[in-house]
Amino acid sequence: MEKVNKRFIILVTLSFIAIISLLMINRVFFILDNKEYKIAVILDKQNALYNEFIKDGVNLAGYEMGITIEYIETDKDLNIALNEQIEDNSSGIIILEPNNKYIDIPKGLKKPVIFLGEDLDLEPNTELSYINSDSFKMGKYIAEEILKNGNIRKNIVFVTNNDLKKTEENMYKGFLDVMKFSYNDIKQIVFDKETIFEILKNNKNDVFVTFDPYILNELCEIKSKNIELDKKEIYGLSKGNERIRYLENDIAKAVIVKNEFSLGYLSVDIMRKMIEKKPYSNEKINFNIVNKRSMYLRENQYLLFPFK
Numbered sequence: 001m002e003k004v005n006k007r008f009i010i011l012v013t014l015s016f017i018a019i020i021s022l023l024m025i026n027r028v029f030f031i032l033d034n035k036e037y038k039i040a041v042i043l044d045k046q047n048a049l050y051n052e053f054i055k056d057g058v059n060l061a062g063y064e065m066g067i068t069i070e071y072i073e074t075d076k077d078l079n080i081a082l083n084e085q086i087e088d089n090s091s092g093i094i095i096l097e098p099n100n101k102y103i104d105i106p107k108g109l110k111k112p113v114i115f116l117g118e119d120l121d122l123e124p125n126t127e128l129s130y131i132n133s134d135s136f137k138m139g140k141y142i143a144e145e146i147l148k149n150g151n152i153r154k155n156i157v158f159v160t161n162n163d164l165k166k167t168e169e170n171m172y173k174g175f176l177d178v179m180k181f182s183y184n185d186i187k188q189i190v191f192d193k194e195t196i197f198e199i200l201k202n203n204k205n206d207v208f209v210t211f212d213p214y215i216l217n218e219l220c221e222i223k224s225k226n227i228e229l230d231k232k233e234i235y236g237l238s239k240g241n242e243r244i245r246y247l248e249n250d251i252a253k254a255v256i257v258k259n260e261f262s263l264g265y266l267s268v269d270i271m272r273k274m275i276e277k278k279p280y281s282n283e284k285i286n287f288n289i290v291n292k293r294s295m296y297l298r299e300n301q302y303l304l305f306p307f308k
Contacts (some may be wrong), residue, residue: 004180007286011109015037017160019041019073034226035148036066036068036139037067037091037092037272037275038067038068038069038070038071038090038091039062039067039068039070039071039090039091039093039094039268039271040074040088040090040093040094041058041069041070041071041073041093041094041095041096042069042074042078042081042093042094042095042096043071043073043074043095043096043097044074044075044076044096044097045073045074045075045227047097047214050213050239050240051096051097051239051260052215052240052241053260053261053264053306054067054096054116054117054260054261054263054264055071055127055264055265055305056261056264056306057260057261057262057263057264057265057266057268057306058094058264058265058267058268059264060265061264061265061266061267061268061269062268064270065269065273067268067272068099068225069268074083076094082113083123084097085113085206086109086113089273090109090111090270091275092111092112092113092114092274092275093111093112093113093114093265093292094113094116094268094271095113095116096113096116096117097116097118097210099115108208109127109128111127111129111272111275112127112129112274112275112293113127113128113129114128114130114131114267114270114271114274115129115130115131116128116130116131116132116264116265116267117131117167117258117263118130118132118165118166118167118262119132119135119165119166119167119169119170120166128283128295129274129275129282131263131266131267131270131282131283131285132263132284132285133258133259133281133284133285133286133287134284134287135166135167135168135170135171135174136170136171136173136174137174137178138171138174138211138237138256138287139171139172139173139174139175139177139178139211140177140178141174141175141177141215141256141287141288141289142171142172142175142235142236142254142256142289143174143175143177143178143179144289145235145253145254145289145291146179146184146207146209146233147178147179147182149233149253149254150181151182151206151233152183152184153182153183153184154184154206154207155184155185155187155204155205155206155207156174156179156184156185156206156207156208156209157186157187157188157189157199157205157208157209158175158186158187158188158189158208158209158210159189159190159191159208159209159210159212159219160186160188160189160191160194160210160211160212160215161190161191161192161212161216161219162190163214167211168211168255169225169297171211172211172239175209181262182205184203184207188240190197191210191212191215191218193218195221196218196219196222197226200219200222200223200226200232201226201228201229205232206233207232207233207234207235208232208234208235209234209235209236210236210237211236211237211306212236212237212241213236213237213238213239213298214239215236216236216237216238216252217235217239217240217242219234219236219269220234220246220251220252222244223251224246224249224251224258230250233253234246234251234252234253235252235253235254235255236252236255236256237255237256238252238255238256243255243257243304244295245247245291247291247292248292250292253291254289254291255290255291256287256288256289256290257287257288257289257290257300257304258285258286258287258303259285259286259287259302260303260306261284261302261306262285262286263285264285266283266285271284287303288300288303289306290303
């Protein structure tokens with residue numbers, strides 16, 4: 001009996017070693033089969049903390065495909081940072097959520113460039129592409145959630161920055177496409193730290209919506225510190241781990257959550273194909289509207305905690 005057990009243990013151990021060896025060999029052959037590439041990933045220094053799940057996806061793809069990833073955190077204008085990297089020795093450039101409304105693409109690009117998480121007025125081609133979720137549909141989802149919560153004849157405040165980026169414009173179109181069937185009064189304001197508290201406190205304003213994740217965080221932080229704002233409903237596009245606290249504590253009523261991990265992983269996969277002049281398809285990244293009740297559903301847990 002002991003001999004049988006020993007043989008079984010030895011067999012299991014050898015099988016485990018064989019599987020690990022095969023995985024390692026596969027990865028080595030994958031790397032040897034591909035040229036060595038270096039991808040430069042540009043991200044806004046101010047917003048770097050909000051991109052951790054995207055970076056996790058980028059890092060895993062880089063590891064599996066044997067690609068070197070170099071992160072460049074910058075507070076420079078995006079057009080300046082982009083031109084600097086075009087002259088660098090990287091094989092391609094990925095830009096996380098560009099904060100410029102207008103991108104000045106140099107003529108005769110020497111390497112592929114992918115923009116992540118933002119709609120752009122650009123035709124994807126062999127040297128240029130962007131990856132995002134369906135912005136129009138995201139706007140519709142938020143509007144539907146607001147109506148579902150009984151907001152039919154309310155005052156809705158849409159909060160934005162000075163300029164709506166293309167993604168926000170498309171989300172707003174989707175939002176209005178649903179809201180046109182309600183009796184809600186919608187007004188648009190530009191976010192101002194000096195005046196936003198008074199606007200939140202105003203009894204005439206019931207619901208606040210923003211498609212800027214950084215404004216969403218600001219609104220939620222103000223509400224969390226002022227008990228008189230408890231009845232105000234906040235909706236919007238979210239980023240970062242703070243959104244979990246906002247949902248759990250009824251600070252945000254509902255938020256859009258993109259599959260940020262897939263966004264990062266897919267960007268590296270597409271970049272490799274662009275570098276190698278291989279065909280690729282620009283798939284829309286999935287997303288969902290998440291509230292306190294639905295945040296513990298499996299599909300939403302994956303969006304909120306990709307590795308748990």
